[in-house]
Amino acid sequence: MQQRGTLPTRGHDEVRAALTAPGAPFETVELGNAGTRVRAWRNAPPTLRAMIENARVYADRDFLVHTPGPTGAPERLSYAEVYRRVAGLARELVDTHRVRKGDRVAIAMRNLPEWPVAFFAAAAAGAVVVPLNAWWEASELEFGLRDSGARVLIADRERLDRLHGVLPRLGIGALVARPGGPLPTGVRDLGGIAPADELPEVPLVPDDPATIFYTSGTTGTPKGAFGTHRNICGNVTSLAYSAARALLRGGGTLDDLAAPAPPGVALVTVPLFHGTGCHSVLLGAVHTGATLVLMHKWDPGAALELIERERVTTLTGVPAMLQQLLAHPDLDRRDTSSLTSVGSGGAPAAPALVSRTSRRLPGAVPANGYGLTETSSMTTANRGVDYLERPDSVGQPVAICDLRVVDPGTGADLPAGRVGELWIRGANVVTGYWNRPDATAEAITDGWLHSGDLARVDDDGFVYVVDRAKDMLIRGGENVYCAELEAAVHEHPEVADCAVLGIPDEALGEQVGVVVQLTPGGSLDEAGLREFLTGRIARFKIPVRLWAQEAELPRNAAGKVLKHRLRAEYVQTGVPDGRP
Known part of the structure; x- marks a missing residue:
């Protein structure tokens, strides 16, 4: 075993070597063929089924606290109670719905206690879990169900009502949480399913398929990132590795690392259907026996109350949430001393946010990271002293990831300091896109x-x-794909042409704006566009600003809209109204 004690130095290479040495907690192994070998964590949980079974050792701890509960008081479920619900639902899926290994089970609900139950039950039954964006409209949800070929849908009442005209023609089974x-x-009412003591017998191995998380490319067409148990389960070890690296870099020792940590309490501020919410927050809690505190919706004042009442230790959200929390007038009146870690992700974080967090929450280690749906969440992490020293960086890669920066045109490697497209390799990279071999071949080499x-x-x-090569905006952690939105705006009869632009926003990172070329005699305004788009696309994608003009949009010789000109004319100059 690795000898414990203080490190002679705490440079980056020395820390990595100590943490990944043979016998160390973060030892890595090589997998794959000679041409495509990748590193994986030797000690990562093998499957999602193993994760929920291993969590039975935390039986008496609170698994989650839901506020508000059905009576208005906090609803608390222990690890033992959640496991029995997972086992009961897994048996229901296998015995009643005839779900077999590799079948798809979709989840469409907001952050309710039933979400993690459904997730682990479907995975333990051998199904491929398909978390759908609960903000999607009916047509978007229908696409996800059809494209994945889901056999069963587990939803909340709002999503059920949204799909009332869709489910009969899809012919899939449906279970509903809290139907009311x-x-x-x-x-069937999910609450009517009897708990069980044991999971159904379904053999699983790390390379079995586990999840389909939908993302989109520049075409705006959703693609299902198809991941294995190894892909998703490795993220909890990547999280632990980043924390251990920060501890040693900050002056801690390997003895400190070996000391048992007290159970944490994580405030869940992000959707569980996202990579951050599922891979990092949910699975990170299950792996360590932490308690999840579910919020009905984000509210910084309510968050501060919960931090004080539940003695929350970790909070992870998009930068806008952290900004709102630090700016809230109740911050100094609430006891936030329990916080030991505050992380941000999902959108660019202003460097000033790091120093402000350290000043206002001095007991909490600041952190951020970078990852994609296709990398099963974490690829790089920046935490503690490294984050304070480099607040504009997303950190170093975790030890299972290799990175390249290449020339976007030629694919040739670029030297340190040069800007190019970031390529990523590791056991966290998904196998490809569900039923999209063309997209897979284009994205993975x-x-x-x-x-x-x-x-x-x-x-x-x-x-x-430094930038996104894909034509995409990030509004409060939610991806808004310009081509998809432009296609929806184009459907309006008064729109001759359009281009979606990002508007810088201190709270959300970016807001959505659109420049529209009107048809002759057209009089479309912002209110009219919002009304037209409502029900066609998710609400977070609907533009908050419309600039209308009669002139044609500027294009290059290839016919592509010159968005940099439009940004200079409308966004960068702060033009309040682009109507002619």
């Missing part, structure tokens, strides 16, 4: 994922993401 009233024929992000890497291996 009569259910359509053939739809010999195991290297083309991130679509432009970045540079310094001599110490710290990554700086």
